[in-house]
Amino acid sequence: MSSSKKPSQQPSQINLSAEIGQFISLNQEAFAELLTFIDFAEKFTLGLVEVNFPPDVDLLIAALQNNPDCENIQFFILKCVDANLRFLRDEIIKRLSEIELESNKKLVLIVRGLENAIGVFGEYPPVLQDLNFVRDAYKRTVPHPILFILPDYAITRLAKFAPDFWAWRSGIFRFKTPAITKENAINQVKNSEILDRIEPPEKQERIDLLHRLLMEEKPTGQQVTDGNLRSYSNILHQLGQAYLSHIKPEKAREYLEEAERISENLQDELFQAEVINTLGDTYSLQRQFNLGIKYYEKSLLIARRLENRLSEINALFKLGNAYLDLRQFSQAAKFYQQCLDIEQEIGDRYSQASTYHELGRVAQNLREWEQAKTYYQQALDITIEFGDRYSQASTYHQLGIVAQNLREWEQAKTYYQQALDLKIEFGDRYSQASTYGQLGTLAEAQENYVEARLNLQTALEIYVEYKDEHWAGIARKILDELPE
Missing domain, CATH: 3.40.50.12060 (Rossmann fold)
Structure with missing residues (x-):
């Protein structure tokens, strides 16, 4: 048996x-x-x-x-x-x-x-x-x-x-909710932060997780306890950033304004400076740059009072961006240079890449092509040194614009294609639109109107998908003016 x-x-x-x-x-x-x-x-x-x-x-x-x-x-x-x-x-x-x-x-x-x-x-x-x-x-x-x-x-x-x-x-x-579930959700939120910036707006996984975490800190009909205020305000800030990355600035402000109120009560000025900077971004996204500048200036004052160099760099960089968008180039260059000086002083080489990139944009807008090319090359060298392939895409894109303005057509197309390949590799659909748009205007300059229309139409479709009416309007205008 x-x-x-x-x-x-x-x-x-x-x-x-x-x-x-x-x-x-x-x-x-x-x-x-x-x-x-x-x-x-x-x-x-x-x-x-x-x-x-x-x-x-x-x-x-x-x-x-x-x-x-x-x-x-x-x-x-x-x-x-x-x-x-x-x-x-x-x-x-x-x-x-x-x-x-x-x-x-x-x-x-x-x-x-x-x-x-x-x-x-x-x-x-x-x-x-x-x-x-x-x-x-x-x-x-x-x-x-x-x-x-x-x-x-x-x-x-x-x-x-x-x-x-x-x-x-x-x-x-x-x-x-068991503690382990909350811990796993927090880790998932952290891991999805970069993906959240590059996924289409209808991808709501990170926002959904953040809302569930927010409920844990403040269930419906209850008040947030003093012990939960800090984590609650952190989630509010992250929700604001998430909605901002999904091109929903008004919704982002709802959470950011509450986060700022809590940071004042907690007397956490460093966190308050971060939230204020993000509030400025909500207005900049709506092209209300002067209003955004007021928030960035307030954040800069706090950072300098606290003598926090990283927070100071963040505010200066955003001020440079706002003035660049306002086409006040000398003012933008001044803030970027202050950024660069601090980054070099504290040995933050990686952050210098984005600052060189923006200084390149200033020179480009002033039609100082060789200076722009130098700045972009410095930015590219650093991102290559640190293996940051994702950031290389935007610099290749800008180098393409410089080459296009110098009528170096083949070089421009090569740069744009390098940018586009990286954006596709990382699934960054939204920023692909700008590169398709540039490929369209490049083809138009070469009188290749079929290719121009194809690329511009792709750019328009992406802008419509992301509900970006400003750039969608520009793409439509260029398409309407294209010869048949």
Whole structure:
């Protein structure tokens, strides 16, 4: 008679079981109440489950599916990933028709991910309008208990914008977030910071994570505790930066202004200087450069009072950018030179690259082509030295403009292509538009109008995609004036 050894659990299974156990241990009361709700719920019954992070949703669903009290329950999971979803009931009915019901088991629907369609701001999301409008039809067409698993902000918006549907709720269950989940989310936010700048605006992963972290510091209807003020204000600042990178300056200001108020209360002047600088950026993005300058000057005063050289460099650099955009070139050059002097004084060679790049732009605008070329080459040498391929793209682009103005057509095209290749490599779609635009004007100068139109049309499409009306208007104008 042979004996068989019971297979041991895989490490991943053991880890998952441990994570589920930790999550349920933290939320014993809420989980027990949810199990009772599932046990007694019959026909259409609405339960709302507050879980702020998707990994914890996975743990909760796994805990329900593996709980002995649910052995007579057939859970059906509907994962909503479409941000444009409007008719949820139709989607539920369609999906229910595709599954096979298990005999002698009660069907319980779990809807997760609906926050993608609910969104974090804006009035009356279409999916909530429809929920409110067809709420009575749910009793007839979806005769099963439904659990909506949503983060804090989405439940708040559901209550606000679908009050009639909200009134059907028979229970609301709030689950706490484990510390490890928050730590992982914070690390994910840090790792996605650079990608957030170069992904299309509709890529909302980082903003979504930041909003979930913000809810952890300040749940709906509660005040931020003194111990959470610093981390809360940091998240506000990061949200402002994220919305700014997604070309949403007004939304960015909402969070940045609150972050500045908190920094004043905390008497954290260095953080306040950072936030003020970013507030200036929101106005500069809207081409309100004089207003941006007021914020940069305020930040510069704080930095000098604190004798913080890095903060001083940051404010000086932004002042240079604003004056360059105002075409006040001597003033811009003065601030950039002050930047460069401090960077050389403290031995910050890497930062000198961006300063040389901007000094190149000043010389270029003054049509001092050889001086511009020298500055750009200095910037390029440093970025190559430090292996910063992403930053090389913008310098190659500017070298292309210089070569084009010197009527060095082939050299200009080579530089533009090098810039474009790097931007494509790093997925920086938005800044590809400017290079396509330059390739268009280069082809126009060579009377290659077919190629010019093709490149300019590509640039226009990207600007429209990013809702940049200023540059879209310029691209349209050049296209309209192109000979047939």
